[in-house]
Amino acid sequence: MSSFTGRPSSPYCGTSRGLKAEPPSWGHTWIPPQPTDAERKMEPRIVAASDDEVVVLWRQRGISPCGDRLDSLVLALYEIRDGKLARAQMFYFDPAAVVDFLATAKTVA
16 A cells, blocks of 8 residues: 555555456556566566565566556565465555556556
């Protein structure tokens, strides 16, 4: 959830369980605006790790059908249980730009 007021959070906030997440999941939201390798390139860097958590800095990229682009840094905390992803929490450096991009990409599509 974003830390500012008066703006919506990402469309995929909440809890998903299992391999087949129902919309609006992260994949349902981000796969369409990432049609090429350039948009899918995340450039991940591990910032910190323990036995059951890892912090990763990566890039969220996308292109809307009308050509608007997003390239935003994300800091993510991932929790691992029994060798599987148990929790993913993303902190966008510019959440307003991400929300605006997704709203535009969705309305144009």
